[in-house]
Amino acid sequence: MEIKFLIVDDSLTMRRIVINALKTLGYESIVEASDGKEAIMKLMTEGANFVITDWNMPEMNGLELTRWIRSTPQFENVPILMVTTRGNKDDVIEAMKARVNNYIVKPFTPQGLKEKIEQILKTVGVG
Amino acid sequence: MEPQQNNEAIMKDVLQLLKEIVPLLESVRHSIQESTKHIPNATEQLSKVSEATESATVEILDLIDVLSEQLTKLQERVRTFQQSLQSSRALVLENLGTLRKALTDSSQLHCIESIEHYFTNQSLDAFFDELHSIFESTKMQYTSIAMALQVQDITNQQIVGVSQIIDIVYRHLASALHRFEHGVHESLPPLDEHTDVVVDINAQYTKSPKRQMTADEIVQQWQEMQKRKQ
Numbered sequence: 001m002e003i004k005f006l007i008v009d010d011s012l013t014m015r016r017i018v019i020n021a022l023k024t025l026g027y028e029s030i031v032e033a034s035d036g037k038e039a040i041m042k043l044m045t046e047g048a049n050f051v052i053t054d055w056n057m058p059e060m061n062g063l064e065l066t067r068w069i070r071s072t073p074q075f076e077n078v079p080i081l082m083v084t085t086r087g088n089k090d091d092v093i094e095a096m097k098a099r100v101n102n103y104i105v106k107p108f109t110p111q112g113l114k115e116k117i118e119q120i121l122k123t124v125g126v127g
Numbered sequence: 128m129e130p131q132q133n134n135e136a137i138m139k140d141v142l143q144l145l146k147e148i149v150p151l152l153e154s155v156r157h158s159i160q161e162s163t164k165h166i167p168n169a170t171e172q173l174s175k176v177s178e179a180t181e182s183a184t185v186e187i188l189d190l191i192d193v194l195s196e197q198l199t200k201l202q203e204r205v206r207t208f209q210q211s212l213q214s215s216r217a218l219v220l221e222n223l224g225t226l227r228k229a230l231t232d233s234s235q236l237h238c239i240e241s242i243e244h245y246f247t248n249q250s251l252d253a254f255f256d257e258l259h260s261i262f263e264s265t266k267m268q269y270t271s272i273a274m275a276l277q278v279q280d281i282t283n284q285q286i287v288g289v290s291q292i293i294d295i296v297y298r299h300l301a302s303a304l305h306r307f308e309h310g311v312h313e314s315l316p317p318l319d320e321h322t323d324v325v326v327d328i329n330a331q332y333t334k335s336p337k338r339q340m341t342a343d344e345i346v347q348q349w350q351e352m353q354k355r356k357q
Contacts, residue, residue: 011280013181016188020273024266056284056325085281085330087338089345096349103346105338106330107277110270112339 003121004029006048008039008065009083010057014106018052018083021110025117036060040068043075050117055084055095066098079120083108152307159304166297173290177283184279187272195269202262209255220246281332288328 005022007030009015015032022030031046033039035057042048051069053062060068062082069075080100084091087105095103101124102116220243227239331338 011181011283013184013188013276014280016185017273017277017280020188020191020270024270056327058325061325085284085327087331087342088329089341092342092345093349096346103342105342106281107274107332107334108339109274 001049002029003027003050004031004048006030006039006042006051007032008034008036008051008053008057008062010034010054014054014083018113021108021113024110025114036062036065036068039065043069043078049078050120051078051080052083053080055082055086055091063095063098066095066100070099077124079124081116081120083113156304156307159300159307163297163300163304166293166300170290170293170297173286173293177286180279181283184276187276191269191273195266198262198265198269202259205255205258205262209251212251216246216251278332281330284326284330285328287326291326291328 005027007015007018007022009018009032012034015034019030019032031042031048033042036053037060039051039053040060043051051065053065055062062084066080066082069078069080081102081104082095082100083104083106084095085106092103101120104112104116223239223243223246227236227243230236230239
């Protein structure tokens with residue numbers, strides 16, 4: 001099954017960087033959104049089976065998006081990787097409670113991104 | 128000293144104090160007014176810095192994309208050329224083999240063997256391998272440049288965070304100024320447009336793996352705990 005990524009970040013720079021890294025890793029099917037609300041719209045209209053989201057965003061943040069995905073039967077099993085600058089223990093715990101599948105602290109490396117994606121695919125597969 | 132005389136002396140002191148305080152307060156008011164005037168400009172400047180750096184970063188990312196694409200095309204052309212060269216070499220060797228079988232003259236055979244030797248031992252493969260290795264290494268360097276540009280997002284969060292703090296100070300100063308001038312408490316002025324944006328002012332651009340390692344430990348512990356629960 002082809003993996004279709006949804007990249008959610010309010011920073012255009014970060015979206016471009018994540019997409020660049022994914023393409024380097026050989027992933028080509030990618031959609032993007034600038035906040036949680038747009039991400040929901042993209043999930044509904046274009047679909048995606050792997051979400052990579054930032055935490056701090058206007059309108060709807062990454063944590064709220066995660067909670068929405070986990071409470072929506074149609075998307076509840078979609079893997080979610082949080083990529084954020086927030087590196088405090090409490091932040092990671094809060095994200096895990098919201099049921100993200102893994103957590104990356106910015107700045108990340110392509111290798112780090114690859115490892116986390118592979119770990120998720122190995123344990124839960126695609127959504 | 129009589130009590131009445133005592134009161135008069137105190138009153139004189141108070142009046143003297145007020146005389147000294149009023150210009151001082153006026154000077155404070157003037158300072159606050161002047162500082163407050165500059166604050167909106169400061170936040171606007173910070174906002175412009177953010178926009179300019181994002182725009183420049185996107186331009187760099189565009190260039191990286193173009194260069195990566197050109198490098199990939201170049202690599203494909205080299206690969207095609209390499210394959211064509213290999214096919215030509217195989218054909219030449221095959222034809223030389225046929226020619227060798229048809230020849231009986233020893234000097235002509237020697238000549239054919241020399242050409243065969245040249246084509247067999249010519250190590251173009253090593254040259255192409257090195258070329259492909261340079262291509263891959265250059266691609267990695269492009270990716271590293273793109274990754275380093277994460278600094279823009281991280282510093283932008285810090286700038287927006289500072290902007291928000293300046294806005295809050297401005298609102299409080301403006302309110303204090305209003306109370307000073309009109310003697311009534313005024314509700315705080317509206318927040319600047321950036322103030323409702325949630326940012327991580329503690330965002331760090333660091334290559335140290337410490338923060339990621341801490342996150343990994345927590346994720347692992349959490350996942351093990353979930354497994355035990357199941």
